[in-house]
Amino acid sequence: MxxxxxxxxxxxxKAFPQDLIAAAAAAKAFRGGLGAPPAPSDEPWPxxxxxxxx
Amino acid sequence: MxxxxxxxxxxxxxxxxxxxxxxxxxxxxxSSRIRRHDPDLHAMIAFEPEAVKAEAxxxxxxxxxxxxxxxxxGIPVAIKDIxxxxxxxxxxxxxxxxxxxAKADAAVIERxxxxxxxxxxxxxxxxxxxxxxxxxxxxxxxxNPWNLDHHPGGSSSGSGAGVAAGFFPLAIGTDTGGxxxxxxxxxxxxxxxxxxxxxSRRGVFPxxxxxxxxxxxSRTVAxxxxxxxxxxxxxxxxxxxxxxxxxxxxxETGKDLSGIxxxxxxxxxxxxxxxxxxxxxxxxxxxxxxxxxxxxVVDIRLPPLEAFFSVNRVLLSSEGFAIHAAMLxxxxxxxxxxxxxxxxxxxxxxxxxxxxxxKLRTQLIHAVETCFSKVDILLLASSMEPPSRLDDPIETRRxxxxxxxxxxxVTGNPAxxxxxxxxxSGLPLSVQLAARNYAEPLLLKVAAAYEALRGAAQRPPLxx
Numbered sequence: 244m245x246x247x248x249x250x251x252x253x254x255x256x257k258a259f260p261q262d263l264i265a266a267a268a269a270a271k272a273f274r275g276g277l278g279a280p281p282a283p284s285d286e287p288w289p290x291x292x293x294x295x296x297x
Numbered sequence: 298m299x300x301x302x303x304x305x306x307x308x309x310x311x312x313x314x315x316x317x318x319x320x321x322x323x324x325x326x327x328s329s330r331i332r333r334h335d336p337d338l339h340a341m342i343a344f345e346p347e348a349v350k351a352e353a354x355x356x357x358x359x360x361x362x363x364x365x366x367x368x369x370x371g372i373p374v375a376i377k378d379i380x381x382x383x384x385x386x387x388x389x390x391x392x393x394x395x396x397x398x399a400k401a402d403a404a405v406i407e408r409x410x411x412x413x414x415x416x417x418x419x420x421x422x423x424x425x426x427x428x429x430x431x432x433x434x435x436x437x438x439x440x441n442p443w444n445l446d447h448h449p450g451g452s453s454s455g456s457g458a459g460v461a462a463g464f465f466p467l468a469i470g471t472d473t474g475g476x477x478x479x480x481x482x483x484x485x486x487x488x489x490x491x492x493x494x495x496x497s498r499r500g501v502f503p504x505x506x507x508x509x510x511x512x513x514x515s516r517t518v519a520x521x522x523x524x525x526x527x528x529x530x531x532x533x534x535x536x537x538x539x540x541x542x543x544x545x546x547x548x549e550t551g552k553d554l555s556g557i558x559x560x561x562x563x564x565x566x567x568x569x570x571x572x573x574x575x576x577x578x579x580x581x582x583x584x585x586x587x588x589x590x591x592x593x594v595v596d597i598r599l600p601p602l603e604a605f606f607s608v609n610r611v612l613l614s615s616e617g618f619a620i621h622a623a624m625l626x627x628x629x630x631x632x633x634x635x636x637x638x639x640x641x642x643x644x645x646x647x648x649x650x651x652x653x654x655x656k657l658r659t660q661l662i663h664a665v666e667t668c669f670s671k672v673d674i675l676l677l678a679s680s681m682e683p684p685s686r687l688d689d690p691i692e693t694r695r696x697x698x699x700x701x702x703x704x705x706x707v708t709g710n711p712a713x714x715x716x717x718x719x720x721x722s723g724l725p726l727s728v729q730l731a732a733r734n735y736a737e738p739l740l741l742k743v744a745a746a747y748e749a750l751r752g753a754a755q756r757p758p759l760x761x
Binding site: 263 | 607
């Protein structure tokens with residue numbers, strides 16, 4: 244609920260806490276499906292490469 | 298069952314020019330069918346028979362006077378209720394939009410009117426084209442004409458239900474994660490999501506701008522092509538709008554598929570998910586038919602289905618929340634529970650998640666492009682099973698994750714679903730075909746060949 248409050252969703256926190264719990268669970272599942280983030284040095288796209296890594 | 302109700306747009310158009318029923322005859326017939334069946338089907342959100350008849354009379358007078366606007370002249374087309382029609386409400390099936398009246402026609406409406414189409418009315422949709430079939434909205438959800446107890450797919454649910462029920466031969470839908478192809482699969486239709494950017498989205502309420510496409514639903518492949526031909530065109534009002542490299546998407550014809558390489562993506566429905574045996578059998582049968590037509594059918598692999606699904610959902614949730622955030626903060630009670638939950642998911646995703654999804658999307662686009670260097674067309678599942686019961690929200694929810702439509706929403710490639718037969722329970726089965734960007738002519742050629750080999754589609758068991 245802290246994340247929801249930080250997003251300005253105070254009214255939803257009060258009125259629809261179950262919807263927020265379901266939404267957070269869905270977001271977690273979607274994020275999990277993306278897999279682990281690559282190390283910055285493994286970025287395959289030159290524009291996304293972190294310039295300071297040798 | 299009336300004959301006119303199930304005539305294709307091609308057949309209706311031919312009749313107009315060969316002494317057959319006039320636009321007024323067609324509209325009278327279809328209107329009576331809508332009045333009779335829509336109280337059970339809930340495909341329509343707005344339908345004003347007198348206004349539609351006046352439009353039909355205008356189109357008939359034009360034809361009589363020698364003004365022929367082309368293949369869509371006098372053809373009835375229904376519009377999903379997230380598309381603006383000037384002077385009418387764009388309700389998005391939501392209580393949150395009360396009082397909103399469109400000031401101008403959407404680009405697709407402009408194009409349909411210029412082509413002489415008759416705008417039949419607004420069709421039902423999931424709220425703001427997301428969530429699912431809901432019973433806490435201003436109107437009940439649409440039902441499937443093949444079995445009223447079942448879901449017609451979504452989010453373009455009324456467009457699918459209405460075309461399948463013989464209310465109109467063509468309907469406009471939108472597709473962000475499969476919302477044209479899902480109702481087409483569930484209702485036994487052809488559903489075409491064109492290449493991203495090919496049809497302008499100006500005047501269409503957005504769900505997720507980097508994914509949203511306007512598409513069409515029809516009962517035949519030729520009708521899908523007619524509609525697409527009328528809708529393509531660069532529009533400065535949509536920053537993603539691009540030009541088609543062809544002028545007629547129906548230019549490639551013939552049942553001979555000799556030399557066309559067709560990649561059969563089995564792992565989506567055999568490994569990544571386990572499809573219903575009837576759906577799997579329908580896919581194998583489609584591969585056999587395409588091979589019989591001369592196609593070179595080979596197995597091919599894409600990245601796992603879950604990768605496409607997750608990228609689609611992270612992008613859709615993030616972009617959707619950005620659109621709805623202010624309203625969700627101020628009036629969360631204005632939304633139905635399913636749309637509220639779907640849109641709120643974006644509040645729990647970070648910029649890191651969004652950027653990571655976009656990076657992965659680039660990899661997935663590259664993987665699909667690599668596949669299309671080896672084959673010309675992909676054959677794969679659309680839904681993994683026939684449509685669920687509408688009174689079973691858990692099963693309905695489950696089917697939204699058990700599909701293979703998100704890959705081409707993520708990559709932007711054109712994709713088409715088409716009926717492949719009926720299950721033992723009398724519900725539609727389907728297959729999906731996809732092609733390289735802007736290869737709609739080839740996609741429609743292969744789909745038309747499959748349609749011819751498959752045989753005539755059956756009609757839903759609705760009385761006349």
